[in-house]
Amino acid sequence: MMKLGVLVSGGDAPGINAALYSAWKTAAAAGAELWGVNDGFGGILEERFGRFAALDPCLIAQAGSILPTGRLESFLDESVRRQAVQKLKAAGFGGLMVIGGNGSMRAAGLLADLGFPTIGLPATVDGDVYATQNSVGFMTAVQAVSEEVAALHATAYAYPGRVFLLESLGGKSGLLALTASLSAGADFAVIPEAEAAPAAVALKVETVLSDRHSAVGVVCEGAMNTWKNGDQNCVEMYAEAILRQTGVRARFGIVGYGLRGKKPLAADAFLGGALARLAIGGLLKGQSGLLAGEKDGACALLKNDPACEGIPMRRLMEQARACDMLVEVRRD
Numbered sequence: 001m002m003k004l005g006v007l008v009s010g011g012d013a014p015g016i017n018a019a020l021y022s023a024w025k026t027a028a029a030a031g032a033e034l035w036g037v038n039d040g041f042g043g044i045l046e047e048r049f050g051r052f053a054a055l056d057p058c059l060i061a062q063a064g065s066i067l068p069t070g071r072l073e074s075f076l077d078e079s080v081r082r083q084a085v086q087k088l089k090a091a092g093f094g095g096l097m098v099i100g101g102n103g104s105m106r107a108a109g110l111l112a113d114l115g116f117p118t119i120g121l122p123a124t125v126d127g128d129v130y131a132t133q134n135s136v137g138f139m140t141a142v143q144a145v146s147e148e149v150a151a152l153h154a155t156a157y158a159y160p161g162r163v164f165l166l167e168s169l170g171g172k173s174g175l176l177a178l179t180a181s182l183s184a185g186a187d188f189a190v191i192p193e194a195e196a197a198p199a200a201v202a203l204k205v206e207t208v209l210s211d212r213h214s215a216v217g218v219v220c221e222g223a224m225n226t227w228k229n230g231d232q233n234c235v236e237m238y239a240e241a242i243l244r245q246t247g248v249r250a251r252f253g254i255v256g257y258g259l260r261g262k263k264p265l266a267a268d269a270f271l272g273g274a275l276a277r278l279a280i281g282g283l284l285k286g287q288s289g290l291l292a293g294e295k296d297g298a299c300a301l302l303k304n305d306p307a308c309e310g311i312p313m314r315r316l317m318e319q320a321r322a323c324d325m326l327v328e329v330r331r332d
Contacts, residue, residue, distance in 0.1 A: 002030075004283055005049070005088065006097040007037035008069040009104035012260050013123040013137025015268035016065040016099055022273035023097060024052045026280040034280075035093070040070030040100075041107060044084040049091060060273070063263045069100075075107050078114075085116045095283035097276070099123050102130060102306075105291055109304040112289035119279040120291040120304055123272070125259045128173035131308040132293025136272040141169070141259045142179050148255050149184035149216060156214035163205055163215045163242055165252035167235035169259055170220040172227065177220035178316050181325060188217040188327050189320060190238065193313060196223070196327040201238050202245035204327045209246060221254075232256060274299045 006023055008016060020036075027034040038048040059066065074080045088096065095117035098108035101124035108120035122129035127138030145168050152164040166186075170176040174191020181189035187208045190196050196204075201217070208215040219235045221227065227234065232254060239250035264272070275292040282290055282301050291304040302308070320326035 002032040002094045002284065003035060003092050004032055004095045004097065004280065005035050005037050005093045006067065006099065007040055007043060008065050008067050008123075009040040009098060009100035009107065010069060010071055011101065011124065012065045012069055013125050013135070014063060014140035014260070014262045014264035015136040015272035016067075016123050017062045017272075018060040018264060018269040019099060019121060019123065019136060019272035019276040020052075020065070020067060021055045021057060021059045022276035023280050024055045026277045027284075030284050032284060036067045037096075038068045041072040041075045041084065042070050044087050045072075045080070047087060047091065060269050061263060063261045081111055081114055084111065085114050088116060095119070095288070097121055097279045097283065099136075101126060101135070102128060105129055105131075105304060106306060108291075109289060109306075112304065117283055117286065117288040119282050119288065119301070121275050121279050122291065122293055125176065126170050126173050127175045127179070127311065128171075129293070130306050130310045131291050131302045131304065132295065133311050134271060134294040136268055136275065137260070137264070138176070138268070140262050140265045140268045141176055142183060143265055144259055144262055145176060145180035145218070145255050146184040148253075149180060149186050149218060152216045153185070156216055160213035161248070163209070163246070163248050163250040165217050165219055165235045165239055165250050167219045167221055167232065167252065167254040167256075169256060170222060171229070172222040173313075174220040174223070175311060175313060175316070177218045178320055178326075181218045182316065182319055186218045186325065187212075187215045189325050190217065190219040190223045190327050192220060192222050192225075192227075193317065194326055194328040195225070198238050198241035199245070201327050202241040205242050205248075205250075206246050209248070271299070
């Protein structure tokens with residue numbers, strides 16, 4: 001009987017539990033065992049393994065991840081990865097499915113490079129994983145941010161003259177912020193890829209207020225080049241610039257880590273299940289060095305290569321330019 005492992009690395013995302021259920025179901029149907037690795041890659045080194053004896057379909061719609069996640073910076077060290085391979089082989093594992101974002105997919109690829117069968121499954125609210133055009137959890141996050149933008153539009157209409165700023169997750173990728181902005185009709189979007197200075201954002205707000213009664217904008221948490229992992233509240237800097245330029249005090253808020261714990265939309269639960277079936281199926285066939293992702297509207301096992309393009313950000317930016325949404329003046 002083949003023994004497969006699964007781990008979650010980095011931040012969790014809506015739909016991971018659906019992927020775990022599907023992985024277990026697929027493995028069981030093939031007569032294989034599925035074991036969870038607790039606490040990410042660190043769980044391999046500490047041999048924190050546990051067999052999934054049975055999972056209930058009610059898990060599909062649950063938020064969070066029943067398999068604890070974790071981060072391990074030292075996994076970039078080849079000697080650490082070789083130790084992990086030894087641990088996996090000694091425990092009888094014949095393959096590993098890795099769930100996570102960009103860093104986790106790179107780690108999965110590095111593990112495969114050492115000869116251990118590994119396939120990645122992209123799951124992140126940021127949606128910025130290379131190679132794939134969709135990631136588990138992304139659409140749920142887009143929905144949540146879009147709903148908040150729509151709510152701000154509603155209160156802005158009821159109380160004219162106000163400026164609202166909403167900071168979203170995303171790190172150094174503006175994909176979540178820009179997709180939600182286009183979905184909900186934000187007046188402007190501030191993203192890392194456009195590198196807009198606070199003064200440019202303030203001028204944009206001034207222009208918007210000259211045409212309509214209020215202004216609502218979305219700011220990606222990593223919009224400024226000083227951003228580091230875990231930093232938040234950059235939106236306050238833009239609010240200060242807007243006050244200096246317009247005399248209007250911007251109200252601002254953050255849609256942050258709660259995005260990861262949202263109940264998944266059906267689309268994310270479906271995607272998680274579909275990608276897990278592909279990943280486990282690939283491992284059962286002895287495949288490795290791949291990423292279960294989406295390309296041109298279809299789920300497929302793709303090459304796990306950071307050089308491969310995922311969602312074409314430039315197309316979204318072109319859409320935002322077409323409706324004069326993107327603030328795009330270089331930083332001072």
